[in-house]
Every structure is written in C-alpha cells, then in structure tokens.
Amino acid sequence: MYISKIDIEGYKNCKLKSEIEFNSGLNIIVGENASGKTTIIDALRLVLRENESSYMNITEDDFFKSSDEKDKAQNIKIDLDWKDLSDDEEVTFLTWCDADFNAKLHFEVEDKKNPKGQYKKIIWGGASKASAFEEETYDCIDCIYLPPLRDAEQRLTSGRKSRLAMLLEHQYTEEEKKENLKNGLREKNESLIDEEEEIKKAKKDINDYIKESMGNVFGQTVNLQFSGTSFTSILRSIKMVFFPEIKEEIPVENFLDIAINSLGYNNLLYIATILAELEAPGRDRNLFTVLLIEEPEAHLHPQLQIKLIKYMEQLVEKKQHIQIIITTHSAVLASSVSVDNLIHLNKIKGEIQATSLAKLDIYNTSKKYINRWLDSTKSTLLFSKGVIFVEGISEAILLPEFAKIVLDKYNKGDKEKLPSTLEEAGVSVININGINFKHFYQLFCDIEGRDLKIKLPFRCSGITDKDPAKKEEVDEDGNKNGKKVEVFPHTEGETQGENTALELIEKIKKSKLARLYSSSLKTFEYDLAMENNIIIMLKVIRDIWPTDGGVHGVKEECKKIIEEYKKPGNKTAVKKHENSITIFNRINDDKNVGKGIFAQELADKIKNEIRTAKEKKEGEGDKDIESIFMVPEYIENAIIWACGGDVDE
C-alpha cells in the first residue's frame, strides 16, 4: 500500500482545501518557498502521529491565519488516502477501509477549546464516522521524520531522544538476550563501583549525612551506580563515535566524539542510523513505513546529495512497504531522479496546487527526453513562477536584459504593474538547445490542443526562429544553378518558415498557460537587427572583432557603416536590410566571434546603458530606457506572458 493522496484544509499556511497526490515509492516535493512543502510534511506527521506530543497538542498556530489575522480558519481538516492494499493489509487496515478497500484516515479539529484549553480532535477511518475504528492500527504505521537542519548530534548521542537506542532495540528479538545485557551490566556495575575506594567513600559520606540530618525515621539510603539499568535506559546511554574513514580495524581510543564531526557527515550518520533501523530483525516486517525528509541537501555537497537520493531510489524499489516523501530546494536533487518522482507545488490564493509529474499526460518518448534533459540548471524551472524557453545561448543571455526594457515600457502603461526584472518575477529563461519545444511544452499544456487538467500551474512562453527555407540560387540569366542560398526577407509575409515548431504555435495558444512566439522574419539576430538595432549591434561587433587573424578590416568596416548610417536620411529600408545581412553574416562567422560572445557583449552593453540611463534619469529625465534597444514584438510578448502580464492576442 502507499499513501496516494492527502487533502489539507485550514492547516498552517493552507487555507483552501488542497489535494496532493503521491506516487508509491519515492516522492520529491519541489516548489518555491512558502509553496506549502512543510505544511504537507507537518500534516502527514500530525495525522500519522509521528510525534505523540505534537499530535496531542494542537495549538492556535496550527490553524491557517492570514498575515493580517483577519482571515482565520474555523476548522482543520486533513484526509489521507491509501491505495493498493495487499490482502494482509486489507485485514490489518479493515477499520480504515472504504467500500472499495482503499484506506482512509480523517483528522478534524474545530477552532473551539474545551474548558481545559484543549482542542477537540475527531479522528475516524474509512468512509463513515460511525464505523469501527481501531486505534491500534496506528501501530502498523511507522512514520519517521527527518527535520531540516536537524540536530543529528542529539539523536546519535545518549539521552531520551536517541534514535540510536531505537535501532538497537529493534536488533533484539529475544527477551533472554535483553536480560543478558541487563545482568551483564549490573554485575559490572556492582563490581566496578564496589572496588573503587573513592566512590565507596562518597557513598558512605552521603548516607551518613542523610542519617544525621534526617534521622532514622525519615531517612533514606542511597547507592551509586552507572546510570540506567533497565533495558531501554541502557540502550539510551549508548552513544555513537566516529572515525573519518572507512577502515577495518581502528583502535577504540581513536574514535572521535561526533560533536566535532562536520554537520554534513553527522546528518549522513543519522540517516544511516534510520535506514539501518528499517533492516533491523526485531522490526515488524509488514510495518508500513513512511519516511519524511525535509531538505536532505542541508550541509551536503552535490555529489553526496545525488548519492543519497540514488540510494533511496533503490531502497523503495527493494522494499514495497516503504514510501519516502522528500521536500527539497535542491535543483541537483530534483534533476537526479526520474520526473515521475517529482511533485511540483505552487500556492495560488491560499490553495496548494500540487502537480505530480508522473501524472502529466506526456508522450513516452517525450518523457524519456525530459528525463535526460532535466539537469540541474534546467530543473530550476521547477522552482520558478514562470518560464521562457529559448533555442540557444544567445537568447538565454540576452532575454534578461531585454526584459528590463520590455517591463519598463509595459509598466508605463495603464495595465496592472509587473515586476521590473525576470529575477524579481521569478521567471527562468531556459535554453533547450534547439527546437524540441514539443517535449517541454507537454509539462504545461497539451500540444494537440486538448484541454488537460493536469499540468504545471504557471505560465510558460517560448521564442523560436522563423527559419525560412533556403532558396535555390538564380544566376544572372535566370537559371537555377542547384546551389541553395540564405533568404533575407524584408517583411513578415514574404516567406514561409521551415521550423517544425511553428506548427505548435496555434495549438499551444488554445491552452490557458502556455504560449509560443516566433520571430517574424528569419532568426534571432537578424530579427534584432531589422528592428532598427543596427548601430548598437555594429558597435558590439566592432568592439569584439579580433584585431589579429580572421577577416581583416571588419572593425573599420563597422565603423564606416555606423558613421554612414547615422547620417540623416540614410536610415532607409534598403540600408537597414543591407546592414542587417552584414550583421547576420558577421555574427554567424563562428571562427572570429560566435553568437555566444556577441550575445554576452551586447547584454553587457545594454545592461550598462540601462544603468546609466537610470542614474541620469533621476537628475534629468533625459534618455529613455526604451530607446536603448528595440525589442522585437515576439520577444516582448514572450517576456510579458511569462511574467504574468496581458498580451494582446
């Protein structure tokens, strides 16, 4: 069996009823801060009684409260569903089963205290409150919680909270052996303490003093012994020490106290202790185990994170009774498992929206593609509020700068204001290195244009090149010579695009959250140039063109064209076209510059000019940010869409 769903309402930061579905085995919950990750984990702990004391005491803080405290939840309702019960589990969990033999557990608290100041909890199983409910069924569920930034040290040293003691307890299957341990320690206790003159003297002194001060009637007698003689307290007094290498024979005195170990390694030792407990012989084989781990990445470097998550993946594959639910902010962690394990969270108007990526309607080939593709840089999309897909490195570098210009312009209008940069808007630009948009868009919409329920619940846009087909070259006589040449259109309607992604545009447009825009003429750089950005682009080429090697005279050529083009009356359509072609050819000449370097330089330039403009603006209001660079409409649309603005369609 596995937890298939949790419904939460009125609890912690979740106001409206929110449904979160889980997969069997491994679940990785990702999402930006305050999206409800901890609320989900806490709800599971509460309902599954991970911590008896927190279960006993519901406090005012557990009820949802808006920041101004005006809006307060009247009830907490948490419902848990399990699916796929085995034959044995159906019997064990009978009183939690509904008529279709799925298990259900309900937890309700009303915001009303009894005279003792406690909230009344209603807990029931199955479909009806009036059916039998066996409390003991809780004993068949083991919920283990590993908090973030955990104090591993405390759990591994001696004391009441010792997790180590639990592991050791589960190693014992026979009462006799427990007795042996107790007796062994008692003997040592007696012999050791009785032989020590110093201790004996201390004991005598205390007892004498008692007799003197309290007399024979009220007096008591004390003995001194090592702490803990019951089985549990012996185990609790055992602590862990470490040696910083894996080695066979290490002298006892060389082990170190874990207080001086690194936080990261202590965390791992703690996790290892818990995992070892799962294998302990004294543990019920059939115990359904939920492991809740919050931010396991804390204190771990990326390679260790990956190693750990891979181990968990194997663990749930081997053991049917274990379900692991992990929350994370780590893109490394998120990208090292199959997308089927990921659950994306988003909080919209008090409701946690959870999307189980396993349940997305993605074509199998696309799923494989996404699994390969979703590396640690790209998986940032899972932590974003919006995303813009681009074809290459140039777009990825330039879009954040364009966005400043686009958003500045947009915010001057009378529409609802947007953030002023992509970072502020939480929008990631993601380079898909090509035109395989069809794979990624399935995360957000159906590429067939159907309206599907399950999708990532935030906006996504993308830009793609029109890429008109090459034309066969025609010689002076009007004959085709079989050579194909680039086409450089003047206007949008002039050519047909050859890019296969273009077919998707209209279908995607039918969806609620996704859009794809294409350049109107040819490619990214050509379209930028044709948008009247000739001078700034030429300046960049001039600046970055190598002085040695390659084509000589390019720097001079640029300088000349800029001067020429600046002259009044020269900015004709013919000149613009001509110069755009020149720019296109120079940038695409990989030997000397390359698109990436050009984009980087242009981005820097725009960034500097925006900064200067902003500084000036405060004093004089001179130069407009808008005029620094003319952003083509398709890019503008993509940025505004991803940031949540209005785009005219």
Add this chain to the structure above:
Amino acid sequence: MSKENMQNEIATAICKKEENISCEECFKRGGKEVCKGLDKCRISEKTEDQLKYVLSPIDENTFLRACAGSGKTEVVGMKAAYEISKWDKSTHNGIAILTFTNDAKDVIKERISQFNNMPSTYPHFVGTLSSFIHQYISQPFGYKYRNFHGKNGDCSFLVVDKTLDSYKSCWLDNYYSFKIYAHKTFYDYEKERFYINKKFIDVSEDEHLNSGSYKKYIERINKSEDKKKEYTIDDVKKSIITMKRKFNSHGFANFDDMNNIAYKVLFTSNKTREVIAKKFPLIIIDECQDLSWIELKILENLMVAGSKVHFVGDLNQSVYEFKRVDPVNTREFVKCFDSLNLNENFRCCGPIVTFTNKLVPDCNDIKTGCEDKLKENALLYMAYEKEREKELIEKYRAILKEFNIKEETSCIIAKQNSMVDKLLDQEASPSLLISALQLWNFKDAFQKKKALEYAGQHISRWFGGRRTSKNYSCPKDIVSAYKWRIFLKDVLNDCRSKEELINFKKNYSKWHKQAKELLPDIVRNRYNIRLKEFDDNKNRDFNDVFDGNWFNSPSGLGNREINILIPNDSGSNIPVKTVHGSKGCTYDSTMVVSSKNKGSDLGHWKDHWLDGDDEGKRVGYVASTRARYLLVWAVPSPTDEEIETLKQLGLKDAELVKKA
C-alpha cells in the same frame, strides 16, 4: 484428555502457571493473580464439561448448549481468554466475542481482562452483535449498496428508532406517503415482504394495508377531487419501496434496515465478506438463542467466507419473538455443528430446577449444582387482588425477612413494563411534562431519570424530533447528548420554580393553559444560554414552534383533575425488573409477578407460562430460573382449580409460611 491434563493446559496458558505443578499445588502456594481473594482455584473448580468447552477446537463450528445457571458467562470468558493467550500475536486478525446486551459485554470484557491483563482487547472485538454488524459491516460499507453519498464527507447512516412517533412538521415527514412513514417500515428477507411497525408489534404490509381503516383511507383519497389516479394497494406497496430507498439513500436507517444493509453488503460483495472473515476467523456468540433470522444469515455469509462460529446459549431462554426471533431457526442452524453440553445449574437449588424443568421441553437432563437451603419452602405462590398489586411488595418483604434473605439480593420480576411501573410508582400521567415535573421532585435517582426521559420525549418534539429514544430523546440536530441532558435539567428546575406549574391541584386544561404561557420563555432562555452552540440547526426559530395549538391537554382529559404521584416511601430495597431486564441475572430470591389478565402479552402464569405457546413457556422459564433459594409466583386471585395446579407443580401457599 484427563480432567487434570485439561486444567493444566488451560492454567498454563491463561494464568501462566508453572507446568510442573498441579493447579491445586499452585493455589496452595498462593495462586496467581486471577485467584486472589477466592477460596478455590478458578480452574480446578470447573466441571469437566466446562473445561472441555474451553479446550474445544476453534476450527470447528460449535454449539455449546448451556442451561440456566451453568456458569456460561465464566466459561465464555475463560474460553476467550484461553484463545487470546494462544493467539498468533503477529497477525492483526482476532476473535469477535458477541453478546446481546451492553451489560453482558461488560461482564465478558471484565472476565477476559481478569485473565489477560491488557489495556485493550485489540485485535479482538468484544461487543454486542448489533454494534459488530453496524460498525464492521453496515456503517463502513453500506453506503455503497444504498446509493448514499455521504454528508460532509461522512457516509455514516443515522440510525432512527422505528417506534418514533411523528408529529406536525417533523423531519420524518420527508419520508412519508400514503400514511406510512419510511422509518417504520422494513423489508423482511425471510418472509419476503415489508413489515410496518405499530409501536409494540410489527405487522406485515398485507395485514396493514388490508385492514378496514386503511382500506377506508384509500377509498377516501380516491374520492378526493385532486387525486391523480385511482390508487390501489399495489401503488402503496410500490411507494413503500420508493420511500425506503429514499430514506436509506439520504443516510437514514432503522435497526432492521441496518441488518438488511449488512446482509446485502455480504451477499453482494465476496471481497468484503472475505476480508471480514479473515479479520475475524472466529466468532463466539453468547446467548445464541436470541439470534434473529437475518442475523443468522449474516453469520452464515461470514461462515461461507471462512469464519468459524461458536454458539453458546440455551434455546429455552429465547424470549424475543417480538423481534421476530424464533429459536427453531437457530436449532436448525446448529444441526451440523459440533455439540457440547453444560447441564448443571449452579444457580438454582434442587426444588427450583425440578419445577422449572417442567415448564419447557427438552431439559430433563438438567441437574442442580446449588445448595438447597429452604427445602419445602423454596417454591411459593402468593395470591393478589386486582388493583392491589402493591400489597405484594409488603407481603414479599415479610417472607424475605422470615427466611433471612436480604432485599438487595432479591428481585421482583414482571413481564410487562406497565406492571413494573405500577410496582415502582412510576406510572406516567397522560401528560408527559406533568409526570416529569412530579417525578423530578422525588429524591430517588430512578425517578429523576424517568423525569428526564419524559421531559426529553416531549421537549424533543419542539426541536424537530429525536432519532432514537436513547440519550433522553436527544434531538437530531443537537450534537451533544450531554448538553441536552443539562438543558432538560435546567428546564425542569426553571419550571419547578414557577408556582403555577407545580401546583397540580387543578384540571389538565387549566395547567396546560398556564404552561403554554410560561414554557416558551423558559425553553428559549435555556436554549440560548446552554444549548445553542451545540445545535446544528443554526436558524432555529421557536416562533414557528410555539404557535397555534402547540401545547394542549391530552384529548378528552381537559376537565379531569391531575393525577398526583406520591413518592414510594415503603422503604423497600427490592429491585423491580422486567423478564427481559432480568436475563442473565442471579438473585437469592425472586418474586415473579403474573399479569392480571389472560389477554396480556405473554405475562399470565397459567395461560402463557404453563399452557401457552413455546414463547410463553420460555418467558415463564426465564423469569423463574433467576432465583437461587426462593422462588415466589405472584398470581391474580386464583380459582380453586388454579390453586390445585399450582400445588401440583410443587408451589406452596405463602400464607402458610407466615403462619408457621
């Protein structure tokens, strides 16, 4: 296995006795926890037959016939404790030990806990048969088979008492057509027809619909102008089905429905009955003679799916014909079971056993295991005259005194509730509220309780109606039965503080007129202080309730003077119980009071207990097998012939004892 071996086996398992010593030896050495305070080892005092049952195999369906006073409860408790101690702890399935009353459940639970010192009985279930059927079958699974989709996510059925009366604008009116309420009807799978409850008895639909008054009713509606068609009995029958479906699909069910739902769940879903059978591979039924046809069918379904059952009981003590229980069905059911017998009656002395063996068939083998203290005085009869029943109490007390029997360990038993009320001075006045207010002033807790019951019965009508007679008729919308009780207490106290309401020296009409003016404020006020926050109905409007003819004196009694109850100050400590209430109980002495007339429902000594049908004889048998040393039959003015009959049976005139 020898008796000693059996003792050894059981003691090792449940008392954790060391294997190498005998039970006697163990007891001599101070015994185990379970023997503390006893003068004999708990196990060695058992008869061979009793031990045999404790060790009987649990993979065989078994019928243990246990006569009255055979120590059945102790043996069932020990059997359960023995099996629980040997149960495989690694599984989560268990034994269901089912009784018919909560008292019996508590006794068995207590016995089990004496042997197995555990905080809970999990994974085993000890409870009443109906709580088992409701909680494990009808409630968790029934919704699916009755198209009930739940209220606020909860698919529990609200169990409604079929004997509830409806009145003006009651919620039950939503399930009412052709003058028949859905909560009063139920389908009988055995007879394959619907039954309709008429307060004390259920009648078949044909009987009800073909009665003269009902036929007249149909004629009347067929004559009315706005009728849509000519209605026939078949239309009514169809409407009964429709109403019942609606009633169930809205989440309501009466007790009979709950059994039907459980039956339906089990015979429709193989899977469900298999899982329940796996959860409870052994079901022990105490008092199996009280199983109805449908309950037997439910158990049969679980048996088909793999459960084994142990039936324990005495078919001669089956007295629930009014719940359509016929021990013939049970007898048939256990035919193929392994059969064991406990025929030693440790409760009743020799003369009483000899006497009661004559009352019912098939019990000549029953012998006594109890000391005979009173010899020829153990069986007496006492004559009483009509309307002078209360004199019986004084006479009976005199006899108890004569024989040195404590009043507290004796009991007066009668078949009818009305007779019990008469003997206890609890007769209800025709107006429930007047009775409540009068009884409320009595010191006795029983009478105060009765006062709350009467008040609850009446006042719940002003709250849209109750759903069961339990919890002082707590209305359907009030979520806390406790707060309801407090509310009733407050209302009664407030009423008693008004001179007009406690001065009963007037006629009914005058009292009601005054009450009609005072009650609305009292009820409203108390409701607002204490009850409002526990009311699911947030828009309750008493103006609708306290309007028009909402509170009138009982019809035809307006001019009659109010009957004033006088507290019973006789100082008698003898409890008074009904035959059904005395089931399973043991007293040093009992006086069994026959009803006055032969027309009573199975309550007359001669017409029912001696010469009646099987059920009548069994009622007499149950009532007469409660006493240890002294049994008195109180009979209404016997004729000479009747006196002869009594003497023949071995009963002696109580007057003779007094003279001696």
